[in-house]
Amino acid sequence: MAALTPVFSACSGVQSALDPAGEESGQVARLFWLMIAGGLPIWAFVVALSLYASRWKLEPLREDTAARVIFWGGVVLPVTVLAALLAYALWLMPSLRPFAGSDDATLRIEITGRQFWWHVVYKRPNGVRVVSANEIRLPVGERVEFALTSDDMIHSFWIPALGGKMDLIPGRQNRLSLRATKVGTYRGQCAEFCGTSHALMAFPAIVMEGAAFETWLNARSRPSSGVHAPGTGRALFERNRCGSCHRIAGTQWQSTAGPDLSHVGSRLTIGAGQLASGSEALASFVADAGAVKAGAHMPANSHLSAAELTEIATWLKGLQ
Amino acid sequence: MRHPLPPEIESLWTLFTAPVVWALHFLACYVTAAIFCAKPGLLGNDFFALRTLIAGITLLSLAMIVVAALLAWRQWGFGTGDPPHDDPTRRDRLLFQGYATLLLSGLSFVAVIFTALPAVFLTECLR
Ligand SMILES: [Cu+2]
Numbered sequence: 001m002a003a004l005t006p007v008f009s010a011c012s013g014v015q016s017a018l019d020p021a022g023e024e025s026g027q028v029a030r031l032f033w034l035m036i037a038g039g040l041p042i043w044a045f046v047v048a049l050s051l052y053a054s055r056w057k058l059e060p061l062r063e064d065t066a067a068r069v070i071f072w073g074g075v076v077l078p079v080t081v082l083a084a085l086l087a088y089a090l091w092l093m094p095s096l097r098p099f100a101g102s103d104d105a106t107l108r109i110e111i112t113g114r115q116f117w118w119h120v121v122y123k124r125p126n127g128v129r130v131v132s133a134n135e136i137r138l139p140v141g142e143r144v145e146f147a148l149t150s151d152d153m154i155h156s157f158w159i160p161a162l163g164g165k166m167d168l169i170p171g172r173q174n175r176l177s178l179r180a181t182k183v184g185t186y187r188g189q190c191a192e193f194c195g196t197s198h199a200l201m202a203f204p205a206i207v208m209e210g211a212a213f214e215t216w217l218n219a220r221s222r223p224s225s226g227v228h229a230p231g232t233g234r235a236l237f238e239r240n241r242c243g244s245c246h247r248i249a250g251t252q253w254q255s256t257a258g259p260d261l262s263h264v265g266s267r268l269t270i271g272a273g274q275l276a277s278g279s280e281a282l283a284s285f286v287a288d289a290g291a292v293k294a295g296a297h298m299p300a301n302s303h304l305s306a307a308e309l310t311e312i313a314t315w316l317k318g319l320q
Numbered sequence: 321m322r323h324p325l326p327p328e329i330e331s332l333w334t335l336f337t338a339p340v341v342w343a344l345h346f347l348a349c350y351v352t353a354a355i356f357c358a359k360p361g362l363l364g365n366d367f368f369a370l371r372t373l374i375a376g377i378t379l380l381s382l383a384m385i386v387v388a389a390l391l392a393w394r395q396w397g398f399g400t401g402d403p404p405h406d407d408p409t410r411r412d413r414l415l416f417q418g419y420a421t422l423l424l425s426g427l428s429f430v431a432v433i434f435t436a437l438p439a440v441f442l443t444e445c446l447r
Contacts, residue, residue, distance in 0.1 A: 075426075079430055082434075083430075083433075083434070083437075086434060086437060087437060087441070090437055090438050090440070090441040090442070091441050093438075093441060093442060094441065094442060094443055094444075
C-alpha cells in the first residue's frame with residue numbers, strides 16, 4: 001500500500017483529470033473509473049482462467065465444451081461488453097460538448113494559440129470586451145463558451161481539472177464549453193506539440209465566485225492606473241520598442257504580436273505559467289525570455305542594466 | 321424445386337465480400353457525414369435526414385452481409401462437418417473457405433453496427 005501512495009497522490013492536484021472541478025471533467029473521470037471497473041474483472045477473470053488451465057486442470061477440455069467456451073467467452077462476451085462501452089462513451093459525447101446557444105452564453109472566451117503563449121479575449125453579450133493573455137478566469141457554476149483558434153501551429157487547449165481537450169487549428173474556430181463546479185486555481189497546458197517550448201506553454205485557470213469574477217472583469221475592462229505611475233519604467237518601455245509587440249490599454253501601444261500586458265502585474269504567473277509573478281520574475285523574463293523558454297519569440301534585452309530592468313519590471317508589476 | 325440462393329461460385333474472392341461491404345459502409349458513413357458538416361448547402365441542414373441516410377446505408381449493408389453469410393454457410397455445408405477442415409483435399413479447401421467467410425461475415429456485421437452507432441447518439445453537427 002505504501003508503494004502505491006505516490007501513484008494515488010498523483011491523481012489529485014491542480015492538473016488532474018481524476019480530481020474534477022468541473023461538470024465535463026467529472027464525466028471524463030466517471031468514464032475512466034467505469035472503464036477500470038469494467039476492465040479489472042475481465043483481466044482478473046482471464047488471468048484466473050489461464051492459471052486454472054496451466055496449473056490445475058492439466059488435460060484438454062472436451063471439444064464441444066471448448067467450442068462453447070470460445071463462443072460465449074470469445075465472441076458473445078467481448079461483443080456485448082464492447083458495444084456497451086462504446087454506446088456509453090458515445091452517449092456521453094453530446095453532454096461533453098454542451099453548447100449554449102450563442103445568445104444565452106453569458107460569457108464567451110476567445111483564445112488564440114501562439115508559440116508559446118495564449119491570447120485571451122473575454123466577451124459579454126452586453127458588449128464588454130476584455131483582452132488578456134496567459135491566464136483564464138471563470139465564474140463558478142456558469143457555462144462558459146470557448147472559441148479556439150491558432151495563428152501558427154496546431155495547439156491544444158486543456159484544463160484537465162475542468163474538462164476535455166480541444167485543438168486550436170489555424171484558419172478554423174473550434175468550440176468548447178465548460179462549467180466549473182469548484183472555486184480554486186487549476187492549471188491548463190498546451191496538449192499538442194507546437195515547437196521547442198511546447199511543454200512550457202501553460203496557464204493558470206482560476207475559478208472564482210460569480211461576484212468576485214464580475215468585479216475582476218469590470219476592473220479589467222478599464223486601463224490600469226499603473227500606466228501613469230512615476231519612475232522611468234514607462235519611458236524605458238517606449239525606448240526599447242516593447243510596444244511594437246505588446247498592447248497596454250490606455251496607451252498608444254496596441255500591438256498583439258506578443259501577450260497583452262494591460263494588467264500583467266495582477267497575473268499569477270509570467271511567461272505562460274513558467275515563473276511565479278513578481279518584479280524579479282518580470283525582470284528576468286524581460287532580460288532574456290529565451291533563457292526561460294527556449295525559442296520564445298521575444299528578443300533578449302542584454303543591453304539593459306539591472307537597474308533599468310528593475311525599473312521596467314516595477315512599472316509592469318504596477319499594471320494591476 | 322428452385323433453390324432460393326444463387327448458384328455456387330468457386331473463387332477465393334467471395335471470402336472478401338463481407339469485409340468489402342464493411343469498408344464501403346465505413347467510407348459512405350464518414351464521407352456523407354463529412355460532406356453534410358462541411359457543405360450545408362449541398363445536403364441540407366437537417367440532421368435527421370443524415371441519420372436516416374446512414375440508417376438506410378446500414379440496413380442495406382447488413383442485408384448484403386447476411387446474404388454473403390448465407391452463401392458461406394451453404395459452402396460450409398450448412399455446418400454439417402466440424403472444423404478444422406485441414407486435409408489437403410478440394411472438399412476441405414471449400415469447406416474451410418466457407419467457414420472462414422462465415423466468420424468474417426459475423427465480424428463485418430458487428431463492425432457495421434459499431435460504425436453506425438455514433439449516428440444514434442450524436443444529434444447535431446456544429447459548423
Ligand atoms: Cu504546444
